[in-house]
Amino acid sequence: MLKIGLLSTAHMHAASYAAQVNAHPSAELVGLWDDNAERLAKQAEAYGTRAYADADELLAVSDAVMICSENVHHKALTEKAAAAGKPVLCEKPLAVTPDDARSMVETCAAAGVPLFTAFPCRFSPAFQQLRDLVGSGALGEILAVRGTNRGRCPGGWFVDKALSGGGAVMDHTVHVTDLLRVLLGSEAKSVFCEADSRLTPGDFDDTGFLAINFESGVFATLDASWSRPKTFPTWGDVTLGVTGTKGVVELDMFAQESVLYSDTTGRVAFQGWGSDIDGGLVKAFVRAVTEGGDSEIATGEDGLRAVEVVEAAYESVRTNRVAAVRHR
């Protein structure tokens, strides 16, 4: 059994990852640590695992860790895990700056510890089918992609730049950027971005429209906005509209859903029933740690590339011009 420790549950994805570890036949959630005592006690009980007040103690009993802290703490926690020699699956974005992300990659490499980035969308069966379609040549040459990763404003620490490093562009640029890199086999070269703070009160970007140009010549746009209202029937979306010389594909990653009209809650809600992409991510993490070798899981390097696009987007917002993506 692979003993997995959970470092912080600040990010809401922690609950899903914990459940996936608990459900895994050859992994177990050995415990969790959180810098917030109340959250620590509550989540340890919720996930049915042991609470550790000291992260080092948890690391000592873990074979590998998942980091679900606020974005700014990813780097320090990754360094701590690397020092203890424990493989890391870190929530996205890998870091709030490319320099931090590069440092994490190098620290882990120096310690001989594998570092992975939590990009679960790679494990969407619909995306994998799209990737295979592209690979088969059925779409011909890919010319352009329109992407969206829209959501509700998550509030909490996500809108506190001191903890999140940015707003919607920081939160929602990286998933689709990673999918595009996988799909196109090319790196982002430059970015134009219009972003603003107009939907939710507070000093953070809640609207972000990116245009991303790839080295291969393919152009894409990405709506990273927190533009879904509280009454929206689901949390948000991930979509890709791919135009190729031989055809087009529309991917709507979470369209596998039924619609529930509830007089009990007074709401209309989408009930997703598609395959759980977090399950694919956790299985791949366990496989990568126990078996090593090639895996579909995103590496620290992949996480870094996505953060570079975030940096260029914010630069473009400041200058109103196209910003070059600076690779580290």
Next chain:
Amino acid sequence: MSDSLTVGIIGAGYIGTRHAACWSRLPGARIAAVADIDRAKAEALAAPAAAAVYESAEALLADASVQAVSICTPTDLHRPIAEAAARAGKHILCEKPMALTPDDCAAMTAAAEAAGVVFTVGHVVRFFPEFADAKRQVERGAVGNPAAVRTRRGGSFPRPESDWYADPKRSGGVILDLLVHDIDWLQWCFGPIKRVYARGLTDRGLERLDYALLTMRHENGVISHVEGTWADPAGFATTFEIAGDGGLLTFDSRKARALSFAARAPQPEGAAPGVVVPASPLAAEDEPFYRQIAAFADSVVNGAPLAVDPADACRAVAVAAAARESLRTGEAVELG
């Protein structure tokens, strides 16, 4: 309409045929003449109305019995024909886009003003009930303060016999020909656009494939994104969404099908077996092209305010031209 309005259709292709169908059922209006360089096409359109047939715009414009014209030619001909129509004292409904360049638009507007004729442009999307309703919803504050707006429009590459869409010098490509609809609607709803960043395939010389993505900023701060495709074999579709601080309004024509028909056997004039032909039928008087033509006639006969001011149509062309410039330069373009 009590007074009789006599109309000439210039250009008897797809869109001219649609104009003629609307004119022919507008009370108080009569198609008096049809012109097309292809005489057979003009004759086919003229026959039901027993209208005169001409092989050139000039000949039709010399017909004193014609009071107003629908200009339904390829875009590069809009300016010379509109200027000649104005000189001939004809009221003008010009198809969109108004012209290929903002300079052409200014010249056309000046010619109409100098001649004192009614001049408007066929931004028919303003007459589509879903797009008109969206503007009403925004104005009544249904989504609060609008912030992020998206539209999508397109289908497969348009291919009339003359194939003029395939020449960007004549059509302006997908941005000028197709996305000018969304650009006009966006500016109608959210005010002038001040900055455009565009990427697209128009200048790539691909065989009947055009596609573009526009990222824009309005003077009032609204951010908008427009997707346009002449590369989608799945069929024509439009979508929009308006996100504001008080709500979200969304539309997808693919989900607004009031009627879908799939034939088991081949149809005389229709799709192959098994192909679903979707429809969003409207009452005859609500049909967008009919409403557009009725509004123009109302301006001509009764002096009603123009539904589409030429200045708006000109501004839409200016934004499209800026998007084309952005394709060439790879940079965002600021509009004056």
